[in-house]
Amino acid sequence: MKRDVVKIDSEKCTGCGICVDACAEGAIKMIGGKAVLVDEACCDGLGACLPACPAGAITVESREAAPFSGTVPVHSPPAGAVPMAHCPGSGARTIARTGGPKEGSLSQWPIQLRLVPVNAPYLSGCDLLVAADCSAFACGKFHEKFIEGRVTLIGCPKLDPRDSWEKLVQIISGNDVRSITIVRMEVPCCSGIVSAAEQAVRDSGKDIPLRTYTVRADGSIVG
Numbered sequence: 001m002k003r004d005v006v007k008i009d010s011e012k013c014t015g016c017g018i019c020v021d022a023c024a025e026g027a028i029k030m031i032g033g034k035a036v037l038v039d040e041a042c043c044d045g046l047g048a049c050l051p052a053c054p055a056g057a058i059t060v061e062s063r064e065a066a067p068f069s070g071t072v073p074v075h076s077p078p079a080g081a082v083p084m085a086h087c088p089g090s091g092a093r094t095i096a097r098t099g100g101p102k103e104g105s106l107s108q109w110p111i112q113l114r115l116v117p118v119n120a121p122y123l124s125g126c127d128l129l130v131a132a133d134c135s136a137f138a139c140g141k142f143h144e145k146f147i148e149g150r151v152t153l154i155g156c157p158k159l160d161p162r163d164s165w166e167k168l169v170q171i172i173s174g175n176d177v178r179s180i181t182i183v184r185m186e187v188p189c190c191s192g193i194v195s196a197a198e199q200a201v202r203d204s205g206k207d208i209p210l211r212t213y214t215v216r217a218d219g220s221i222v223g
Contacts (some may be wrong), residue, residue, distance in 0.1 A: 004045030010034050012057035015158035017165075017192040021199060024054035033158050041066040054188055092120035105148035113155040114164040116171070123175040126151040130168070130185040130197050132190050133193045135215045139183075145221070146183055146213070149209035157192030165192075172208065182212040186222075 008019075008028070015033040027034050027042035028049060035057070037043060045068070047060045093109050113130075114154040116123075129150040130147070136142040136154075146152075153171075155164060182197050184190040194212055201208050213223035 001067055002062060002064050003068070004047075004060050004062050005039060005040050005043050006045065006047060006049060007059050008035050008037055009057045009059075010036075010143050011054050014055045014057075014109045014187075014189040015192075016054060016189045016195075017157055018054065018160065018195055019049040019058060020162055021195060022049045024048065030162050041069040044068050046206045056168065065083075079083045086213075092117045092122065094122050105143040107150060108151055111152045111154050113153045113167060114160065116153060116167075118167065118170040118174055122151055122170060123177070125176045125178065127179045127181070128153065128172075128177050129181045129183065130155075130193065132156060132185050132215075133192050134185050134190075135183045138185065138217055139215045139219050139221065142183075146181060150181060155193070157196060158189040165196040165200075168196060169203045172200050172206065173204040175206055180208055182210060184212065184214055186216045 013034045015030065015035070017030050017035070019035050020030055023043075025042045025044060027037055027039050028037070029038045029040070043065075045060060047058070048188050050058050050060065064131075095107055095109060108120070110116055112133075127150045129146055129152045131146065131152065131154050133154040133156050139145065153168075157165065172180075180201065181195055182194055184193050197210065201210065211223070213221055215221055
């Protein structure tokens with residue numbers, strides 16, 4: 001049958017992932033850093049994802065497509081997703097600092113969002129830092145400015161699979177998180193880290209203060 005279905009221009013797509021959240025039917029997933037329509041039967045063709053796309057990469061076209069069948073199951077993995085093997089170094093542990101500030105301010109391990117256990121003891125009663133993994137390399141004072149006094153979670157909204165960001169909901173819902181500091185890079189695709197954190201707080205049903213900082217490529221900070 002011929003009906004309206006969204007079309008995503010992979011050349012224009014920046015991989016921000018905002019359209020994934022805007023698609024209530026779950027028809028769009030992030031694969032290889034790009035938004036992909038994974039099941040046209042779950043696309044209602046109404047285009048709710050269009051205004052959400054900051055790059056103008058999504059249009060609606062009328063073409064032969066499978067009849068609209070409803071939503072993709074919430075827990076179905078993205079097409080092409082590769083299960084992540086257990087990492088022997090990902091056990092939760094607290095880091096005791098004894099050598100002064102020159103050693104750094106990191107207080108826990110692991111820090112990759114995909115590896116952090118949702119029930120890690122250091123998450124209880126913490127001030128949380130959710131940072132783009134490029135930001136610490138761009139900002140020379142990252143430890144002093146952001147890490148000190150906070151539990152650190154890092155990731156890339158463009159390259160990490162969506163389910164790793166959905167893990168934020170579990171972390172925030174299951175622990176007494178007092179505040180959340182978000183650090184993103186100035187590039188457009190990094191806006192996804194802000195959207196993911198804000199959505200996680202909404203989904204948790206909690207009232208947690210958030211503050212966002214933007215790090216430019218030259219190391220300067222806005223926010």
